[in-house]
Amino acid sequence: MTEIMQVQNLVKRYGALAATNDLNMTLRAGELHGVIGPNGAGKTTFIHQLAGEVMPDQGRIFLDGIDITGSSVDERALNGIGRSYQITSVFKDFSVLENVMLAVQARQGSSFRFWSTASRDKRLSEPAHEALCQVQLSHAAQRRAGALGYGEMRQLEIAMTLAMQPRVLLLDEPMAGMSQQESARLVDLLHRLKGQYSIVLVEHDMDAVFALADRITVLLYGTAIACDTPQAIQTNQEVKSAYLGDDDDEF
Secondary structure (H helix, E strand, O other): OOEEEEEEEEEEEEOOEEEEEEEEEEEEOOOEEEEEOOOOOOHHHHHHHHHOOOOOOEEEEEEOOEEOOOOOHHHHHHOOEEEEOOOOOOOOOOEHHHHHHHHHHHHHOOOOOOHHHHOOOHHHHHHHHHHHHHOOOHHHOOOEHHHOOHHHHHHHHHHHHHOOOOOEEEEEOOOOOOOHHHHHHHHHHHHHHEOOEEEEEEOOOHHHHHHHOOEEEEEEOOEEEEEEOHHHHHOOHHHHHHHHOOOOOOO
């Protein structure tokens, strides 16, 4: 399969702490690639570097063979890297549709000064409606975003990311704080998005990761100690030891 993103020998240090330590990973086109690891393994720092929010001390990140290591967050977004965060970041006083329209407008590079006119612009509203349909939130288009449930806010945030027309989705703990029912809905959504986008999923919910991922990279002290299919990761003794401290336990 074609590799859309390559990470080579990535290093990020904070004093004596190596948050990422000679880290290598590839993301294939249409793949959902899970990233897991114990607390403090470097997962969030890693996804920050992929998004451009943190610059590595060493190493390279390539998108479609082009070196984007020094590119800003905005440049990466325009080149097709979309990002969601652990904490929802929506405009709660705007409607659901208006939130997504703002993302469309940002993608198009339009000015925000004429929002009253923009709100009636089909060039903004139609792509926004399409993104809401993708996340099954079109029924809530006219609701105030702040009135949504927590799980629905996560769906809205993903819709806003999709409205930026990404090729790569970076999802950082999207199920954090969700109920079991909300998590199940999000797992179903990600199943439907698989293949349409190349996805890097950082997540503590192991059931979700193993249900969704095509491959899983396991981080420990900033280093990738394993990268394989979910089935192979489940039986990997080094991974079991990293999580449980006992090679004889089951993952």
